[in-house]
Each structure stands twice: as C-alpha cells, then as structure tokens.
Amino acid sequence: MIRDVRLAHADFDPAHEMAHFTARQDAGGVTSFLGKVRSEASDNPVLALELRHYAPLTLPGMEELAMRAERNWKLTGLLIIHREGVMEPGDPIVLVACGARHRRDAFEASDFLMDHLKSESWFWKREKTANGWRWIEPRAQDADDLARWAHIR
Amino acid sequence: MSLKLVFLGRLEDVAGHGEIALDIAGPLTLSEIAERLEPQLAVAISAANVRIALNGSLVSPGGWTAGNGDELAFLPPVSGG
Numbered sequence A: 001m002i003r004d005v006r007l008a009h010a011d012f013d014p015a016h017e018m019a020h021f022t023a024r025q026d027a028g029g030v031t032s033f034l035g036k037v038r039s040e041a042s043d044n045p046v047l048a049l050e051l052r053h054y055a056p057l058t059l060p061g062m063e064e065l066a067m068r069a070e071r072n073w074k075l076t077g078l079l080i081i082h083r084e085g086v087m088e089p090g091d092p093i094v095l096v097a098c099g100a101r102h103r104r105d106a107f108e109a110s111d112f113l114m115d116h117l118k119s120e121s122w123f124w125k126r127e128k129t130a131n132g133w134r135w136i137e138p139r140a141q142d143a144d145d146l147a148r149w150a151h152i153r
Numbered sequence B: 001m002s003l004k005l006v007f008l009g010r011l012e013d014v015a016g017h018g019e020i021a022l023d024i025a026g027p028l029t030l031s032e033i034a035e036r037l038e039p040q041l042a043v044a045i046s047a048a049n050v051r052i053a054l055n056g057s058l059v060s061p062g063g064w065t066a067g068n069g070d071e072l073a074f075l076p077p078v079s080g081g
Helices: A014-023 A055-072 A103-119 A140-147 B010-015 B030-035 B039-045
Strands: A002-008 A029-036 A048-053 A077-083 A085-087 A092-100 A123-129 A132-135 B002-007 B019-023 B051-054 B057-059 B071-075
Touching: A002 A055, A014 A029, A014 A077, A014 A092, A029 A103, A055 A077, A055 A103, A055 B071, A077 A103, A092 A103, A103 A140, B002 B010, B010 B039, B030 B039
Parallel strands: A002 A077, B002 B071
Antiparallel strands: A029 A092, A048 A085, A048 A123, A077 A092, A123 A132, B002 B019, B051 B057, B051 B071
C-alpha cells in the first residue's frame, strides 16, 4: 500500500504525478480526479485564486483523511496533492488518485476523499476578479456531499 | 510576555493582519482575550461557527487559558479546495 499525501507550495505536473503513482503499484485500476482553477466566477473572469492553510492542522488533517479511506476501501495506493498559495486559471489545485484491485474501491475512495477535502480540510479560499479579492464561503452543497458518507467510520 | 493570535480566512480581513502579538501579564481565557481586541474582531472570533486551535490542537471555547509563548488560531468555516 502506497500512501503519498502532500501539501504543494508551488505548481505541480498532474500527468507526471499520475505516471509515477501508477507505476509504483500493482493495481487492477487507478482512478483520478484533478481540480483546476476555473476561469469565471459569477460571469466575472477570475484573475487569481488563493488558498490559505494553517500548517499545524492542514497536512495532518489530510493524512488522517487518507488513513480513514484506507480503513474503508481496499486500496493498493492513495495519492493526495493539494496546493496552497496563489494560483492562476487553469492551474491544478488538487489531484486525488486511488489504485485498487477492483474499480469500485478506487472510485468510491476517490469520491470520499474529494468530498472531504472540499468541505472538511483546513483551507480557506479567495478569488480575485476585477472587483478585487473575495473570500469564498462554504456552500450548502458541501454539507450535502459530506452527508453521503455518514455511514463511513 | 506575549501571546500569538492567528486569524484565518475572512477573519484576517477583520483583524487587518494574519497574526497579532498580544502583550499579556498572565494566562487569559477566551473572553479575556476578546476584551483586548477591537469590538468588531471580538464579535467575529466569538461566532459559533469559528473553531479555535491552541498550539495546533482544536479546543472548545472554554476550559483553557492561553499564556506566554502560546499560539491561538481562529478558524472560520473552511471553503474547500
């Protein structure tokens, strides 16, 4: 079982990371999700996105989340790379990948990881448009997404 | 003696800084710390949805004091990646 959980302080190359992650394990299948900075917010072009974190909590929380996924699904590998800092449209924000002998484990674990990274991990996000910087508040949808996993210990 | 306060997310805008060093005579409770801050900031950090971490561990709003060399972080709801 490979566990690779990182907080990235600079741009990273998702294709390179996926090739490396996939080669390191004997999985029957590997799923991945890549989150990128979108180019528009409420019809305003996004000039930049900043993710702030709190070092004592953010990476330790991501590692705990990874261990929770490993306890609940049979994985051969788990990868989380999450950016912090200032990014531009098109830049990768988060890459999650799970390898497993059977696809259902890989799909479900990736989905679980993304829902929790989006709504429970210690990141604060603000967007810069022509109107200036604006902090992004949590959405009701985030709570609904988490509720899907209430049965997972 | 000094206590470090850290403000994340929108709380940084309310505080005007990401960090404030508070000169203190001894350990303080949360309400004693709030009394030392601008009223608008004191209200913002006391919101029910703001979590608190003392030296990197989450704590409840009561039952502790923070003193010299401690780091107290105020964490508003997270907005995800």
